[in-house]
Amino acid sequence: MSKAVAILGSTGSIGRQTVEVIRRHREQFSVCALAAGHNVDELANQIRMLKPSLVSVATERAAEELREQVGNSVEIVVGDQGLIDVATHPDADMVLTAVVGTRGLAPTIAAIQAGKTIALANKETLVAAGHVVTKLAAEKNVPILPVDSEHSAIFQCLQGERIPTVRRIILTASGGPFREHTLEEMEHVSVADALRHPNWSMGAKITLDSATLMNKGLEVIEAHWLFGLPYEQVDVMIHPQSIIHSLVEFVDSAQIAQLGMPDMKVPIQFALTYPERVAAEWPRLDLTKIAQLTFSQPDLHRFPCLRLAYEAGKTGGSMPAVLNAANEAAGSLFLNGTIGFLDIASLIARVMENHSVVADPDLETIVALDSWARAEVLRIAKQYSA
Numbered sequence: 552m553s554k555a556v557a558i559l560g561s562t563g564s565i566g567r568q569t570v571e572v573i574r575r576h577r578e579q580f581s582v583c584a585l586a587a588g589h590n591v592d593e594l595a596n597q598i599r600m601l602k603p604s605l606v607s608v609a610t611e612r613a614a615e616e617l618r619e620q621v622g623n624s625v626e627i628v629v630g631d632q633g634l635i636d637v638a639t640h641p642d643a644d645m646v647l648t649a650v651v652g653t654r655g656l657a658p659t660i661a662a663i664q665a666g667k668t669i670a671l672a673n674k675e676t677l678v679a680a681g682h683v684v685t686k687l688a689a690e691k692n693v694p695i696l697p698v699d700s701e702h703s704a705i706f707q708c709l710q711g712e713r714i715p716t717v718r719r720i721i722l723t724a725s726g727g728p729f730r731e732h733t734l735e736e737m738e739h740v741s742v743a744d745a746l747r748h749p750n751w752s753m754g755a756k757i758t759l760d761s762a763t764l765m766n767k768g769l770e771v772i773e774a775h776w777l778f779g780l781p782y783e784q785v786d787v788m789i790h791p792q793s794i795i796h797s798l799v800e801f802v803d804s805a806q807i808a809q810l811g812m813p814d815m816k817v818p819i820q821f822a823l824t825y826p827e828r829v830a831a832e833w834p835r836l837d838l839t840k841i842a843q844l845t846f847s848q849p850d851l852h853r854f855p856c857l858r859l860a861y862e863a864g865k866t867g868g869s870m871p872a873v874l875n876a877a878n879e880a881a882g883s884l885f886l887n888g889t890i891g892f893l894d895i896a897s898l899i900a901r902v903m904e905n906h907s908v909v910a911d912p913d914l915e916t917i918v919a920l921d922s923w924a925r926a927e928v929l930r931i932a933k934q935y936s937a
């Protein structure tokens with residue numbers, strides 16, 4: 552039977568690869584709804600190809616431009632409500648969440664409330680509100696299937712296993728473009744340097760997060776919520792080749808890993824076809840060609856964002872939401888040339904210091920603290936340049 556999929560962020564890196572996977576398996580999937588931001592040309596192509604009945608764009612202006620291209624062939628909705636309409640489309644069996652940042656939270660919650668299976672790429676959703684999202688998903692009996700490559704790897708290693716037999720999980724990290732840089736060298740890196748990921752082609756925000764190692768920090772928190780493990784059982788290991796996508800160590804000391812070329816179509820497809828594995832010739836791994844896999848411990852002194860994320864996760868309550876929002880705001884300031892690379896971590900640390908933790912924040916509190924943390928980043932950053 553064919554699954555109907557709604558894609559949030561269909562024009563982005565994950566969204567476009569999801570479309571590729573779906574086109575490869577047309578008999579198994581239909582696309583009922585798509586949400587994009589501003590990339591009207593890409594969305595128009597997707598509409599012609601996939602024939603969804605509903606699409607969403609970020610602004611009225613983008614909606615007008617899209618209407619010029621596709622006429623009345625599809626219903627067009629707009630803005631944050633548009634994202635929610637797509638996420639709750641009555642025909643959707645599954646919602647793949649690949650918008651970037653905290654913007655993904657509200658539509659994901661709406662999709663869970665509507666009983667949709669979630670294929671989750673948007674890790675910020677679980678970082679900001681893991682306790683709310685996982686509780687709601689359990690109440691609604693809605694599966695949250697990981698798309699993030701490390702979490703998909705762990706999910707695959709855990710098939711047929713029981714969580715109480717897990718001693719620890721080990722998330723692999725490429726180390727990013729500055730893996731071997733000194734702090735002095737990192738002080739002077741450019742935006743272009745930071746956006747040159749060694750192994751993966753991804754959107755700007757996650758690529759920058761990989762360079763600061765905040766991506767791995769967000770993934771530690773994401774893993775905590777997805778697999779229900781305490782932070783003491785979530786480790787990180789630097790693996791520059793990104794061939795081993797993550798590992799699970801069990802109580803008998805056996806370790807199981809998932810390997811493959813760095814290509815997101817494999818984890819995307821696994822989430823879409825789960826619990827089945829479906830044949831597809833995505834780029835295949837030949838370890839004899841790779842020849843060497845290397846490993847080391849992360850350096851929390853040179854990469855303080857990973858330390859801050861562990862701290863935020865262990866502190867719990869509202870702190871991960873504040874870390875997440877401060878990271879988005881500081882990252883934007885770096886990307887627009889306002890602050891230096893090392894300022895990202897120091898701004899996040901300052902915002903965390905200034906935050907009084909709320910133990911069990913509801914959604915409204917999380918949204919308010921998200922805005923507070925962003926404003927706090929701007930306030931402190933002004934002092935830097937004054």
Ligand SMILES: NC(=O)C1=CN([C@@H]2O[C@H](COP(=O)(O)OP(=O)(O)OC[C@H]3O[C@@H](n4cnc5c(N)ncnc54)[C@H](OP(=O)(O)O)[C@@H]3O)[C@@H](O)[C@H]2O)C=CC1
Nearest residue numbers: 560562563564565587588589590649650651672673753754
């Ligand atoms: N890229 C990857 O390989 C991986 C990504 N992820 C996660 O997946 C998510 C998406 O990442 P990625 O695909 O790289 O990001 P991209 O920046 O490539 O894509 C982001 C998507 O979000 C859309 N978007 C942006 N602003 C808005 C808005 N205001 N309203 C509606 N849609 C909006 C963009 O639309 P438009 O372009 O039309 O403006 C685009 O479709 C992130 O949370 C990331 O952490 C996780 C693992 C791997």
Ligand SMILES: CC(=O)[C@@H](O)[C@H](O)COP(=O)(O)O
Nearest residue numbers: 699700724725726727761766
């Ligand atoms: C593809 C994916 O899942 C990314 O999150 C990737 O892992 C980023 O690479 P880093 O290991 O450098 O963070």
Ligand SMILES: [Mn+2]
Nearest residue numbers: 699700701770
């Ligand atoms: Mn990842």
